Amino acid sequence: MKKVISLLLTTAMVVLAALPLPVSAETTYKLGDVDNDTLVSAVDLAAVQSHILGKKTLTGEAFKAADVNANGEIEALDLAEIKQFILGRIIKFSGEGQQQPPGLGIIWMDGSTIYPVGVNYAWYNWSYEFLDNNWTYNFTRIKSDLDAMSTKGIRSLRWWIFPDLAYGPLWSGPNEGSLCTGLPDKWVDHMKETCDYAYSKGIKIYWTITSFDCAREDDSVDHDDIIDNPTVLQSFLDNAMKPILQALGTHPGVLGWDIINEPEWIIKKEDNGEPNNKGEIFPLSAMRNYIKTTCDFIHQYAKQPVSFGSANMKWLGAQYDLWDGLGLDFYDFHWYDWATPYFNPVTTPASSLKLDKPVIIGEMMPDTLSSSLKMTHKQVLDAIYKNGYAGYMLWSWNDGAFDCKPYIENNFIDFAAEHTDVVR
CATH class of the missing domain: 3.20.20.80 (Glycosidases)
Known part of the structure; x- marks a missing residue:
């Protein structure tokens, strides 16, 4: 399975380099779904990796979707969680339910x-x-x-x-x-x-x-x-x-x-x-x-x-x-x-x-x-x-x-x- 993920990630990185990621979306974001296609896939994993490596900058709802532990940063921990999700080892991200809503004042x-x-x-x-x-x-x-x-x-x-x-x-x-x-x-x-x-x-x-x-x-x-x-x-x-x-x-x-x-x-x-x-x-x-x-x-x-x-x-x-x-x-x-x-x-x-x-x-x-x-x-x-x-x-x-x-x-x-x- 690790080889499959590696192959998918390599392919996704090639696709990602050719296609610009949306920096925001019209609908509410879903954790892990960085490209807003309703799925959490190797393309999303590649987007997070590109952000961490400084190759592409995620902003807006793409950033929020990538921040799966909801700590305000995109980091290796987010990448690891998305890998675990794709592998089926977890069915929920640690950041679910933790997003802070705006307050008055x-x-x-x-x-x-x-x-x-x-x-x-x-x-x-x-x-x-x-x-x-x-x-x-x-x-x-x-x-x-x-x-x-x-x-x-x-x-x-x-x-x-x-x-x-x-x-x-x-x-x-x-x-x-x-x-x-x-x-x-x-x-x-x-x-x-x-x-x-x-x-x-x-x-x-x-x-x-x-x-x-x-x-x-x-x-x-x-x-x-x-x-x-x-x-x-x-x-x-x-x-x-x-x-x-x-x-x-x-x-x-x-x-x-x-x-x-x-x-x-x-x-x-x-x-x-x-x-x-x-x-x-x-x-x-x-x-x-x-x-x-x-x-x-x-x-x-x-x-x-x-x-x-x-x-x-x-x-x-x-x-x-x-x-x-x-x-x-x-x-x-x-x-x-x-x-x-x-x-x-x-x-x-x-x-x-x-x-x-x-x-x-x-x-x-x-x-x-x-x-x-x-x-x-x-x-x-x-x-x-x-x-x-x-x-x-x-x-x-x-x-x-x-x-x-x-x-x-x-x-x-x-x-x-x-x-x-x-x-x-």
Whole structure:
């Protein structure tokens, strides 16, 4: 029988190389049935082996079907179970019944459910946000903003740390191949000081580590190789992120960790990304590896949940499903009016995305009443809450023409009054 399986696997690998596997399916996936043909066969076994060997990348429902032990990874244990199933030695996969359904709100570090309602703070000092230089003045402004936010019912705040990796972390040189050597003096102290004050005002910060902006060609420095150079990434994790996580990984003023902002703008078109043609472009496999490696690292040192900010719902199951199986604790996509005719959470239930964790809207257009929605933020919140989405954060408190402050009014306060169990 082993010879038969080996022969079937060899034949299936040849067939698999010639035929693209579906990255998602219209119907609910079945464990072991990677190609969605209703059977668990040598073709499915070959697909899993190809993924493990890095020859093909399974995503979406194909990934979920291959993860037969339902631990969020495709590994040798899954391959072994599928072999046992094909041989008839087992009739059930160990992951059956273990898939985690989406929940309303995200699970925070104390095990409670939180529905993030708030805004993006983006940045005031691009890449220099927490430098010691002029900190007294900057922190006075930050505290004033946090004071004002608390009166608007804002309970969650998405804030970028190293937008382009330029000057926040320190590097051994300006170009690719340089290693991260640490952080500027008192950088961590100032982040903690900010979290302390935010928490005193009832606000939790959702820290965004970096953005697609790290790959821009117009930067005087270039460190986007954290995405595809494991040595550079490890230096960044060890010398920049570890001190931050050690200081803030259990802080009650931290909502969670956002690994990268809108990576789809720097993913290859053939991998279903949408390159913005402003810098380097990466294969999906490299970005997935970067996100998973970073997610795993954060989980070593921090108890708060981990995600990243997808540029649109279409990449989180509405059209493509690129981000399953990375160990994330929740999903996050961004919504602007250009997408409303095609990807609208008001009319699209979260369950239809077939995600295995809760999903929030981490960036939202500031003025919904004047948009094609013609709805207040309270009306949108009511609609997406009923549709199963787990959070809502506006762009942005401090972005000039895209300033959301005039449009918040009492929308968040009124919504929170109706959902005191999760908005906090």
